[in-house]
Amino acid sequence: MDARLRAIQADITTLVVDAIVNAANSSLLGGGGVDGAIHRAAGPDLLDECRQLGGCPTGEARITRGYRLAAKHVIHTVGPVWRGGSGGEAPQLRACYQNSLALAVGHDVETIAFPCISTGIYGYPLDAAADIAVTTTRAFLSGNDSGIREVTFCCFSAGDLGVYRDLLEQRAG
Ligand code: AR6
Numbered sequence: 001m002d003a004r005l006r007a008i009q010a011d012i013t014t015l016v017v018d019a020i021v022n023a024a025n026s027s028l029l030g031g032g033g034v035d036g037a038i039h040r041a042a043g044p045d046l047l048d049e050c051r052q053l054g055g056c057p058t059g060e061a062r063i064t065r066g067y068r069l070a071a072k073h074v075i076h077t078v079g080p081v082w083r084g085g086s087g088g089e090a091p092q093l094r095a096c097y098q099n100s101l102a103l104a105v106g107h108d109v110e111t112i113a114f115p116c117i118s119t120g121i122y123g124y125p126l127d128a129a130a131d132i133a134v135t136t137t138r139a140f141l142s143g144n145d146s147g148i149r150e151v152t153f154c155c156f157s158a159g160d161l162g163v164y165r166d167l168l169e170q171r172a173g
Contacts, residue, residue, distance in 0.1 A: 002138055007153040007164035013041035015154060017111040019073040020066070021100050023118065026055050026078050028062065034115045034156075038074060042067040046074065059095035063103050073107060075100045079118030082125070093118055093129060097136040105146045113152040116160055126160055134167045 012020050012034060022038045025031050028050040030039045039046055049064045053076075056062045061077040077100045080092040096117050104112050114133060118124035130153075137151050153168075155161040 002141060004141060004149060005134070005137060005151050005153070005168055007155060007161055007168055009155050009158055009161045011037065011156075012113055012115050012154040013037050013069060015113045015152065016070045017113045017150075017152065018071065018109040019063075019075050019104055019107070019112045020069065020071045020154075021061075021112065021114045021117070022074050022076045023115050023120070023122075024056065024076040024078050026057060028053050028056050028076055031121075033120045038069070042069045042074065050076070059092040059099065061096065061099040061103050063107060071113075073104075073109060075103050075112070077117060079122055079124065082118065082123035085128075089118075089124065090128070090132060093124065093132050094136045097133055098140060101137065101140045101146070101148070101151075104148060108147065110147060111150045111152070112148065113154045115154055116156070119160070127163055130160070130163045130167055134164070 023034050045067045053062050056078050058078045061075050064074050066072050066074050077096040079096050080089040119126045119129045153164045
């Protein structure tokens, strides 16, 4: 078990971490779900900065300031829409975690929190998505002298938290 990984049940906008990750859409101009919650909590300056980014393709990530959030940064990543699994969704979701973590490292982020990307409005099955989240993050941390001290998987429901806790208790390998 990697002590740097943990799962909690919380509203991600309340977390005191260096960066929270947003499950955005490719416009980066806000939406529902966790995206809407982050924009509401951060305030309108976040949207102003996002407008200047010109969008973000699926699987990539972009970084902004956190404005009214306790988090210094927001890392916006665009998860895949679930289309049954044969449309490249898994590599795209993996890329979300890899690119978000790489951006974090580039901005000296030591503590970062992820929501369950793509598993709400975008319909990705939670079990499969959580497995990708945990295995990709483990692989990233073991392969990099990253400076990241803590990765929080921030679940909105108790059911999601149970899935993550089970995965984190399993030995990597
Ligand atoms: N804190 C933590 N997790 C949350 C919060 C919150 N405040 N609110 C929702 N979740 P979703 P997606 C969970 O739908 O599937 C937006 O409109 C939620 O329960 O937010 O990637 C974007 O603009 C679920 O577990 O993101 C895109 O258009 C997880 O966050 C689209 O939705 C992700 O659900 C992206 O869809």
